Amino acid sequence: MxxxxxxxxxxxxxxxxxxxxxxxxxxxxxxxxxxxxxxxxxxxxxxxxxxxxxxxxxxxxxxxxxxxxxxxxxxxxxxxxxxxxxxxxxxxxxxxxxxxxxxxxxxxxxxxxxxxxxxxxxxxxxxxxxxxxxxxxxxxxxxxxxPGCFATAAQLALFPLKGAGVTGIPALFGVTGSSGAGVHPKPTTHHPARANNLFAYSVLQHRHDAEVLHAWRGWTETPMATARLMTHSGPFVRGIHLTLHATVPADVAGDVGARYAAAYAGRPFVHVTAGPPELTHAVGTNTALIHAAGDAATGEVQVMVVLDNLIxxxxxxxxxxxxxxxxxxxxxxxxxxxxxxx
Ligand SMILES: NC(=O)c1ccc[n+]([C@@H]2O[C@H](COP(=O)([O-])OP(=O)(O)OC[C@H]3O[C@@H](n4cnc5c(N)ncnc54)[C@H](OP(=O)(O)O)[C@@H]3O)[C@@H](O)[C@H]2O)c1
The missing domain is CATH 3.40.50.720 (NAD(P)-binding Rossmann-like Domain)
Known part of the structure; x- marks a missing residue:
């Protein structure tokens, strides 16, 4: 080719x-x-x-x-x-x-x-x-x-909650490395500003919200459904670490690990991990690592995704x-x- x-x-x-x-x-x-x-x-x-x-x-x-x-x-x-x-x-x-x-x-x-x-x-x-x-x-x-890099992480975290009865607005807290901003230097990618630092950006208005909302509204069949990215710049070059926090019925939360394993069964580039994944285990690969944990007492779910933003x-x-x-x-x-x- x-x-x-x-x-x-x-x-x-x-x-x-x-x-x-x-x-x-x-x-x-x-x-x-x-x-x-x-x-x-x-x-x-x-x-x-x-x-x-x-x-x-x-x-x-x-x-x-x-x-x-x-x-x-x-x-x-x-x-x-x-x-x-x-x-x-x-x-x-x-x-x-x-x-x-x-x-x-x-x-x-x-x-x-x-x-x-x-x-x-x-x-x-x-x-x-x-x-x-x-x-x-x-x-x-x-x-x-x-898809965009944050949007990929967010959607991989959200997708298995399709049909899970999520209540409220799912929160998607993500941290990206400096290569996400491209090759041209900017004040926020300059090494002294970035190396030992952590800060939020595009608060309540990150552009990747558009594609995440588009998907989430389709999956939930709810035209006004919402989900919120909270994006941060981290002190590393490559990768995204994103944590989803959502509330679901207690029985769904109690079985959430199996739900994620079933959603990605047979998919070659999403690995459901036994514990919270680490960024450097995904950087350099085309694989997203994902871990879901649920609290059956409160219905809370936390899902961690790590991936390489450039791959x-x-x-x-x-x-x-x-x-x-x-x-x-x-x-x-x-x-x-x-x-x-x-
Ligand atoms: N960085 C990430 O993590 C990431 C992840 C997912 C998606 N994206 C998206 O992918 C795109 C590229 O991102 P990037 O980080 O690689 O940006 P980048 O480092 O700024 O590179 C973009 C390149 O496009 C070239 N270019 C622009 N117009 C051109 C044209 N008409 N013909 C030929 N070359 C042209 C520029 O080079 P010249 O000046 O030499 O033309 C520049 O090197 C962006 O839209 C970005 O949003 C980025």
């Missing part, structure tokens, strides 16, 4: 390159960048030196998409909307967008968090690609919108969704063990 990664100089693009360059079904890879065009990929992503001697191409997204089986767009938010039309016109077999542009079909919900959509007519062409939950349902899709939360999930859409082995190119300690 021939693949293009558009926006390959960023963090998600680099992770995608690492995965597609080692994927058993991919034979050719084109990587584009505006700022790095002509430079060796390994100059920008030194860890890829063992995998490629190629250079970044300065092609437009449409040019890069021509003749490709799969095109990944790993661009800053809003950029995909500008180029999606020319990408579709180029006729690739599959388009996978990793930005938020095409994740939310409900345009009113989208606009509340992101503003007016720049390409509303293209939204319905995309399938929301929550790979671990949708699995084989992605088969045959021709355009995929890969499970971005490039890995996108490749997994590609595998599913094209009918390949779901795990192809993704059997990654975590380096530990890291």
């Amino acid at each position: 021939k693949v293009a990664v558009v926006g390959a100089a960023g963090y998600v693009g680099g992770e995608l390159l690492r995965l597609v360059l080692q994927h058993p079904d991919i034979t050719e890879v084109v990587a584009t960048s505006r700022s790095q065009a002509g430079r060796p990929i390994a100059d920008v992503h030194p860890a890829l030196a063992q995998l490629t001697e190629a250079r970044f191409a300065g092609l437009s997204a449409g040019e890069a998409a021509r003749g490709q089986d799969v095109v990944f767009l790993s661009l800053e938010h809003g950029e995909s909307s500008k180029v999606a039309g020319e990408v579709f016109d180029a006729g690739p077999g599959l388009v996978v967008d990793l930005a938020a542009d095409f994740r939310v079909r409900d345009l009113r919900l989208y606009e509340r968090y992101y503003g007016v959509h720049a390409a509303p007519d293209l939204v319905t062409r995309f399938t929301y690609a929550l790979a671990d939950i949708l699995g084989a349902e992605l088969r045959g899709a021709t355009a995929l919108a890969a 499970k939360g971005a490039g890995g999930q996108a490749v997994q969704a590609m595998n599913l859409a094209l009918g390949l082995d779901e795990s192809a190119g993704l059997r990654l063990a975590a380096p530990f300690p890291c």
Whole structure:
């Protein structure tokens, strides 16, 4: 298969390159960048030196998409909307967008968090690609919108509570590493501001609320159901640790571990753990580790999820969704063990 990664100089693009360059079904890879065009990929992503001697191409997204089986767009938010039309016109077999542009079909919900959509007519062409939950349902899709990193953790925590009789607003307390903010330095990602620090951001208005609400309302069949992300920046580079707190009927809480085990039985990239999972056990992998505990006396449930924001939360999930859409082995190119300690 021939693949293009558009926006390959960023963090998600680099992770995608690492995965597609080692994927058993991919034979050719084109990587584009505006700022790095002509430079060796390994100059920008030194860890890829063992995998490629190629250079970044300065092609437009449409040019890069021509003749490709799969095109990944790993661009800053809003950029995909500008180029999606020319990408579709180029006729690739599959388009996978990793930005938020095409994740939310409900345009009113989208606009509340992101503003007016720049390409509303293209939204319905995309399938929301929550790979671990949708699995084989992605088969045959021709355009995929890969979920956000926090949104992936939140939805993996919430999904098994579908039909569980949750009362109140589920609270989703998450902490992310600095790579979640992308390759361009910002005051909140500068090492002295981040290294020994912890702070909340996007309070009551994190953008990933939109896709989490979209899913939760569908799963509960309750149009005004709500769930709340509480997002924090943590003193590490990679990964997300998220804890869900919710209230359910006492009998559901008492059996919640079995409920999560059943929900993810047979899914290759969600492992239900016997105790609270640790971040570094998931970092470097496409696997989400999840643990659910319930108190039958109070009906309280706590669910902990850890994942790698750049793999499970971005490039890995996108490749997994590609595998599913094209009918390949779901795990192809993704059997990654975590380096530990890291
Ligand atoms: N970081 C995460 O943990 C994470 C997780 C899930 C999803 N995402 C989403 O994935 C997308 C990429 O995130 P990121 O963290 O990799 O951002 P990033 O590090 O800022 O990289 C984005 C890259 O896009 C390139 N670019 C922008 N417009 C382009 C164009 N028209 N043609 C070619 N290259 C273009 C930029 O490079 P040039 O300046 O060289 O063009 C930049 O390197 C974002 O939408 C983000 O929200 C990120």
